[in-house]
Amino acid sequence: MRVRSCDSLVLVVRVLRGRVLVVCAHGADPRHLSCRHPFLQNYPLYIRSAPTENELKFHYMVHTSLDVVDEKISAMGKALVDQRELYLGLLYPTEDYKVYGYVTNSKVKFVMVVDSSNTALRDNEIRSMFRKLHNSYTDVMCNPFYNPGDRIQSRAFDSMVTSMMIQVC
Amino acid sequence: MEAAAGGGCGSGPPLLLSEGEQQCYSELFARCAAAGAAGGGPGSGPPEAARAVPSAATAAAGPVADLFRASQLPAETLHQITELCGAKRVGYFGPTQFYIALKLIAAAQSGLPVRIESIKCELPLPRFLMSKTDAEIRFGNPTELHGTKVQIPYLITEKNTFKRMDDEDKQETQSPTMSPLASPPSSPPHYQRVPLSHAYGKLRSNTEQMHPAPYEARQPLVQPEGPSSGAPGTKPPRHQASLIRSFSVEREPQDNNSNYPDEPWRITEEQREYYVNQFRSLQPDPSSFISGSVAKNFFTKSKLSIPELSYIWELSDADCDGALTLPEFCAAFHLIVARKNGYPLPEGLPPTLQTEYLQAAFPKPKRECALFDSYSESMPANQQPRDLNRMEKLSVKDMADFPVPTQDVTSDDKQGLKSTADEALAKDVSEDPATSKDSNSLKARPRSRSYSSTSIEEAMKRGEDPPTPPPRPQKTHSRASSLDLNKVFQPNVPATKSGLLPPPPALPPRPCPSQSEQAPEAEIHPQLNRAPSQAAESSPAKKDIPYSQPPSKPIRRKFRPENPATENQDTSTAVGGPASAATVKPHAAVQKQSSKQKKAIQTAIRKNKEANAVLARLNSELQQQLKEVHQERIALENQLEQLRPVTVL
Numbered sequence: 001m002r003v004r005s006c007d008s009l010v011l012v013v014r015v016l017r018g019r020v021l022v023v024c025a026h027g028a029d030p031r032h033l034s035c036r037h038p039f040l041q042n043y044p045l046y047i048r049s050a051p052t053e054n055e056l057k058f059h060y061m062v063h064t065s066l067d068v069v070d071e072k073i074s075a076m077g078k079a080l081v082d083q084r085e086l087y088l089g090l091l092y093p094t095e096d097y098k099v100y101g102y103v104t105n106s107k108v109k110f111v112m113v114v115d116s117s118n119t120a121l122r123d124n125e126i127r128s129m130f131r132k133l134h135n136s137y138t139d140v141m142c143n144p145f146y147n148p149g150d151r152i153q154s155r156a157f158d159s160m161v162t163s164m165m166i167q168v169c
Numbered sequence: 170m171e172a173a174a175g176g177g178c179g180s181g182p183p184l185l186l187s188e189g190e191q192q193c194y195s196e197l198f199a200r201c202a203a204a205g206a207a208g209g210g211p212g213s214g215p216p217e218a219a220r221a222v223p224s225a226a227t228a229a230a231g232p233v234a235d236l237f238r239a240s241q242l243p244a245e246t247l248h249q250i251t252e253l254c255g256a257k258r259v260g261y262f263g264p265t266q267f268y269i270a271l272k273l274i275a276a277a278q279s280g281l282p283v284r285i286e287s288i289k290c291e292l293p294l295p296r297f298l299m300s301k302t303d304a305e306i307r308f309g310n311p312t313e314l315h316g317t318k319v320q321i322p323y324l325i326t327e328k329n330t331f332k333r334m335d336d337e338d339k340q341e342t343q344s345p346t347m348s349p350l351a352s353p354p355s356s357p358p359h360y361q362r363v364p365l366s367h368a369y370g371k372l373r374s375n376t377e378q379m380h381p382a383p384y385e386a387r388q389p390l391v392q393p394e395g396p397s398s399g400a401p402g403t404k405p406p407r408h409q410a411s412l413i414r415s416f417s418v419e420r421e422p423q424d425n426n427s428n429y430p431d432e433p434w435r436i437t438e439e440q441r442e443y444y445v446n447q448f449r450s451l452q453p454d455p456s457s458f459i460s461g462s463v464a465k466n467f468f469t470k471s472k473l474s475i476p477e478l479s480y481i482w483e484l485s486d487a488d489c490d491g492a493l494t495l496p497e498f499c500a501a502f503h504l505i506v507a508r509k510n511g512y513p514l515p516e517g518l519p520p521t522l523q524t525e526y527l528q529a530a531f532p533k534p535k536r537e538c539a540l541f542d543s544y545s546e547s548m549p550a551n552q553q554p555r556d557l558n559r560m561e562k563l564s565v566k567d568m569a570d571f572p573v574p575t576q577d578v579t580s581d582d583k584q585g586l587k588s589t590a591d592e593a594l595a596k597d598v599s600e601d602p603a604t605s606k607d608s609n610s611l612k613a614r615p616r617s618r619s620y621s622s623t624s625i626e627e628a629m630k631r632g633e634d635p636p637t638p639p640p641r642p643q644k645t646h647s648r649a650s651s652l653d654l655n656k657v658f659q660p661n662v663p664a665t666k667s668g669l670l671p672p673p674p675a676l677p678p679r680p681c682p683s684q685s686e687q688a689p690e691a692e693i694h695p696q697l698n699r700a701p702s703q704a705a706e707s708s709p710a711k712k713d714i715p716y717s718q719p720p721s722k723p724i725r726r727k728f729r730p731e732n733p734a735t736e737n738q739d740t741s742t743a744v745g746g747p748a749s750a751a752t753v754k755p756h757a758a759v760q761k762q763s764s765k766q767k768k769a770i771q772t773a774i775r776k777n778k779e780a781n782a783v784l785a786r787l788n789s790e791l792q793q794q795l796k797e798v799h800q801e802r803i804a805l806e807n808q809l810e811q812l813r814p815v816t817v818l
Contacts, residue, residue: 075814142491144461145479153476155516156483 102130201232239297243511434519444499458492496527
């Protein structure tokens with residue numbers, strides 16, 4: 001059974017007012033490294049950004065943040081999954097942006113990049129956004145025509161992300 | 170205007186228009202042009218248009234597109250038509266293009282291939298089916314315009330539909346009498362088989378038979394039937410043309426009272442029957458649901474693309490649980506049918522396809538599905554049950570796209586449901602508890618998931634078997650009366666196991682006055698297990714020689730199945746009053762019972778002590794194990810601490 005555990009979902013949102021929101025979900029199960037092609041891991045399932053300039057920069061940032069996510073996951077150690085929180089919190093702050101991470105139990109990672117100037121965004125708001133993303137992601141998964149590992153083309157997911165981006169900014 | 174317009178189409182491929190056609194086409198063209206003009210100017214035409222544009226300029230693209238859509242042809246056919254008629258080439262809909270397009274529409278509606286050659290033949294007028302409101306909006310009040318003739322085609326259609334549906338004997342798909350739409354090689358190859366063609370066979374028969382009536386011109390079009398009627402290949406071409414017409418036409422009379430603009434999204438009764446039947450073929454219980462994998466296999470056979478199927482699923486699975494209930498299934502099926510017939514998929518689930526609506530609109534099928542297996546007893550609402558039944562049987566044989574799954578699918582259902590549950594659980598972080606399936610409100614979509622009915626039922630069943638109650642404590646009561654029960658119960662076990670016991674071995678004759686009572690009591694109570702109690706009480710028995718033990722025992726045992734009675738008996742005996750009416754209770758027996766009780770107490774004490782010893786031993790062992798486990802745990806935690814990397818913050 002070929003379980004593609006490497007999924008990633010990148011969502012970059014940048015609002016006109018200069019705030020940036022990058023949400024990306026990546027997934028890689030280190031235990032399955034051996035049976036996977038290396039380049040199949042951590043590829044994005046979904047990328048979204050509002051104003052599209054400098055999009056590559058955000059993609060790069062998201063990819064670099066994956067290392068931090070992996071580190072956080074492994075830092076939880078060999079502890080049981082239950083003991084690990086899904087919300088990873090602030091991964092690392094850069095000069096302009098803050099990166100938040102969230103990982104599911106199936107190693108699907110969501111990464112969000114937020115503009116540092118967006119001070120109104122509090123932690124619990126980020127958490128709620130991640131929760132909404134996770135819920136929508138499970139809805140996508142429920143669709144039997146969706147193969148895990150495919151790019152997400154669900155319109156419901158798109159609309160949810162759009163509404164989230166608009167709401168934030 | 171008609172003449173001029175008619176004359177203006179001299180250029181281009183020779184187009185022979187009958188009078189009726191000319192009038193009709195020019196009407197339509199005028200309307201399109203007028204509407205376009207009202208809308209903001211005629212359609213722009215590139216300056217290289219070599220054709221002399223008559224006075225009516227060009228028909229605007231908007232109204233033309235609407236008109237073409239009203240022809241109920243699939244979008245791709247319309248594209249083909251647009252290309253062929255030259256509008257794409259020249260960039261606008263001049264009258265020639267328009268007329269050619271109309272002719273091609275008529276050809277397509279008759280089932281002929283969309284080719285230039287088709288329009289050489291005589292064709293009936295193209296039929297544009299629009300709701301009355303649409304027609305009025307777009308083309309103004311039809312009665313005002315002098316061209317009322319265009320209305321005739323679809324009015325006639327409506328009337329005939331009424332007549333046909335009511336009067337006609339619904340026959341099966343009889344191809345020889347049908348107007349032939351069989352042109353298998355020319356039917357657009359990319360149109361896959363519409364698997365539901367058979368469900369609409371009756372409708373098809375209606376609409377097709379009504380063709381010859383108004384349109385005698387069709388006679389020359391009767392082409393020889395190619396393959397037999399049973400061949401699936403012929404069915405799709407017929408359906409390309411008439412299917413949409415048939416169910417939209419059929420719907421018009423139904424919707425006369427309320428003009429619903431979303432007619433394609435209404436499920437008719439026949440369609441509903443068909444869907445329900447298909448549902449039941451996948452899942453026998455109509456109140457349960459189909460798992461995602463089963464539904465996926467089923468819908469994949471419709472040969473729609475995966476993204477489209479994915480989108481259809483998204484629309485129809487209202488509560489996003491990866492399974493389809495009956496209304497969801499009907500909605501999904503209906504969307505697939507619509508899509509295969511060329512309707513673009515809606516942005517959102519139409520109101521007529523939503524679960525509540527479907528459940529409310531068709532409550533009966535859900536109940537009646539459970540009642541009958543075959544359609545022999547039809548639903549009262551269904552007018553043509555027998556035909557559907559026969560057609561269903563035919564369709565079962567003929568259909569290759571949606572073969573009725575066999576029994577293994579239903580068995581797979583359960584596994585499918587479980588596997589859906591498993592994979593859903595595996596995929597999700599599932600913080601949502603599995604709740605009932607009835608929460609299918611679209612607005613407030615609760616995050617509850619009902620993964621599968623079987624798992625819930627299993628859980629419930631497991632829960633139904635209550636856990637075995639904790640073992641009752643030994644009746645080590647201080648009450649002397651109940652002590653005897655211990656003695657009574659314990660030996661009873663072997664007694665019951667051994668069944669009917671033979672009369673106990675003869676007791677050593679007791680030199681007691683109650684010996685006389687022994688005999689009768691021994692006879693009265695054949696089921697006596699005196700052996701153990703004898704052994705236990707052999708020693709004390711000697712002490713109680715004056716008392717006869719057996720009589721007391723049989724007394725107890727007699728009341729063994731009636732505990733309260735026994736207790737009452739005992740209490741009464743303990744009190745000292747004469748006891749049961751079943752046995753003779755001499756006064757001597759009371760005294761014997763008191764001594765009996767003493768023995769019983771002693772026995773009980775002994776046994777309890779043994780049990781205590783056993784339990785104490787067990788306890789100490791377990792304590793030891795617990796200590797060891799504690800130590801192991803401490804050791805492991807130490808290791809963990811050492812192994813844990815230093816986190817840098």
